[in-house]
Amino acid sequence: MNSDRLRLYIIEFSLILVLLLALIFNEYITRTIIMTVLLVFMVIAIKFIKGQKTETIYKKQMILLVSTIAIIYVAILYMLGIKLGFYSSVVKFSKWSIINYIIPYVVIIISSEIIRKQILIKQQKKANLIILIAMILLEIIISTNISSIKTLKDYFTLVSYTIFTAIANNVLYNYIVTKYGNYKAVICYRIITLMYMYIIPITPDIDILFRAIIGIVVPYVTYVLLENLYSKRVQIVAVSEKRKEMIICIILCILVSLLIMVVSCRFRYGTLVIGTGSMTGTINKGDIIIYERYEKEELEIGEIIVFKTENVFVIHRIIDKKSVGEEIRYYTKGDANQQEDKGFRTQKNIVGIVKGKIPYIGKITLLLNDIINK
Numbered sequence: 494m495n496s497d498r499l500r501l502y503i504i505e506f507s508l509i510l511v512l513l514l515a516l517i518f519n520e521y522i523t524r525t526i527i528m529t530v531l532l533v534f535m536v537i538a539i540k541f542i543k544g545q546k547t548e549t550i551y552k553k554q555m556i557l558l559v560s561t562i563a564i565i566y567v568a569i570l571y572m573l574g575i576k577l578g579f580y581s582s583v584v585k586f587s588k589w590s591i592i593n594y595i596i597p598y599v600v601i602i603i604s605s606e607i608i609r610k611q612i613l614i615k616q617q618k619k620a621n622l623i624i625l626i627a628m629i630l631l632e633i634i635i636s637t638n639i640s641s642i643k644t645l646k647d648y649f650t651l652v653s654y655t656i657f658t659a660i661a662n663n664v665l666y667n668y669i670v671t672k673y674g675n676y677k678a679v680i681c682y683r684i685i686t687l688m689y690m691y692i693i694p695i696t697p698d699i700d701i702l703f704r705a706i707i708g709i710v711v712p713y714v715t716y717v718l719l720e721n722l723y724s725k726r727v728q729i730v731a732v733s734e735k736r737k738e739m740i741i742c743i744i745l746c747i748l749v750s751l752l753i754m755v756v757s758c759r760f761r762y763g764t765l766v767i768g769t770g771s772m773t774g775t776i777n778k779g780d781i782i783i784y785e786r787y788e789k790e791e792l793e794i795g796e797i798i799v800f801k802t803e804n805v806f807v808i809h810r811i812i813d814k815k816s817v818g819e820e821i822r823y824y825t826k827g828d829a830n831q832q833e834d835k836g837f838r839t840q841k842n843i844v845g846i847v848k849g850k851i852p853y854i855g856k857i858t859l860l861l862n863d864i865i866n867k
Contacts, residue, residue, distance in 0.1 A: 500541050501615055505623040508534055508608070512630040519634065524597035527634065531604040538611040551723050552675060558722070559669070559678040559715065563685035566711050574697030582696045594691050598635065602683045605631055609666065610676040625667055632659040658708035665712040673723065761786050763845060765799065765806055766855030771827030772797075772808060776847075779856035782808055784845035791821060797847040798825065800838045808847060809834060 511530055515522045584590050605628060612624040637655045666679045690696055767780045775797070776782060784799045792798065797810045809825040812833060816822075823843070826833040 501617065501620050504537060505612065505620060505627060509627045512627060512634060515634050516630060528597045528600045531601055535604040535607050538608045542611045542615065551673065555673060555675050556678045556681055560681045560685060562715050563682045566686060567689045570697045570699065573699055578698040579695040580698050582690060582694050584691050585694060586692050590691055595688060598687060599684060601635060603680055606676045606680050610670050613670050621667065625663055628663045629659045632662065658705060661709045661712040665716055668716060767808065771830050773829040775828045776808065776850055779853055781851040781855040782847050783849045784847050787843045787845050789840050792823060798843055799845040799847065800842045801844055
């Protein structure tokens with residue numbers, strides 16, 4: 494192993510070691526400390542990692558395109574917020590937030606991308622993989638408070654959202670820097686997609702699964718756009734193949750959008766896993782029901798509805814209804830139960846009307862839930 498490669502690996506593994514320590518002692522590591530550490534590693538990388546200067550391809554066009562994608566991404570989140578709602582941002586824009594959040598994060602982004610660029614210009618496959626792992630660790634550190642994770646459910650959330658999103662993002666960043674040498678485009682993209690939450694006073698109230706899927710799809714769509722617009726392999730890749738790739742991307746986005754709409758339970762249709770046997774015979778434990786959002790229309794006896802009682806969703810059948818003044822009271826019962834449910838349901842309790850079921854699929858969710866709650 495020559496001295497250049499040895500220096501490269503020492504710097505990378507030292508960075509990973511420091512980031513692992515920061516991950517473990519996340520409760521005590523501040524943004525300023527991370528910023529300082531990365532600045533030190535940036536200086537070391539610039540001084541000791543020498544490589545052939547890479548030509549930046551489509552520099553201005555790519556910065557503009559990637560920045561536009563980032564702005565559209567943020568705009569989509571806020572458009573969804575109009576439907577799903579907003580909550581007040583935890584960190585308000587002020588001099589304090591500029592000093593304690595915005596400046597440290599901007600420096601972290603810039604220094605980490607310079608480190609990435611210095612590593613990738615060496616064009617060593619193993620080194621590229623190591624820096625990818627390091628940058629994924631960094632993104633997890635700056636976007637997650639590991640010390641607050643106490644349960645297995647919290648770890649599932651970390652895996653489903655932070656880690657997968659960090660992997661998707663950093664694979665894209667490595668691709669842009671390796672193929673086009675344009676680390677500045679990555680810096681612009683990262684600043685836009687992170688800084689908005691510290692500048693805009695409201696944040697879209699979007700389900701974490703929703704964010705995870707968007708966070709994985711957007712980097713892929715960005716990659717496809719870059720490949721189709723700027724790839725030098727125009728003569729190698731047939732036009733028909735590029736069209737197929739674009740069609741697959743569009744279909745994937747449509748399917749993911751439909752999945753989000755159903756699973757998030759925030760749109761017209763939603764899904765729920767059946768966790769009890771009160772409707773056995775009609776709907777069994779472990780089935781997934783598909784319900785349509787209730788729009789306050791009058792319901793009929795025999796319909797199966799989803800209603801909420803004591804913060805628990807219940808799926809039972811209407812067995813009777815009575816009009817009391819302007820209020821309609823619905824009486825329900827599980828098909829497998831001997832007695833009807835206590836009390837009655839009104840419009841404010843009803844969530845949706847069951848339209849169908851998918852047998853057995855929910856058993857996996859129930860199994861995971863049992864493991865988490867042990």
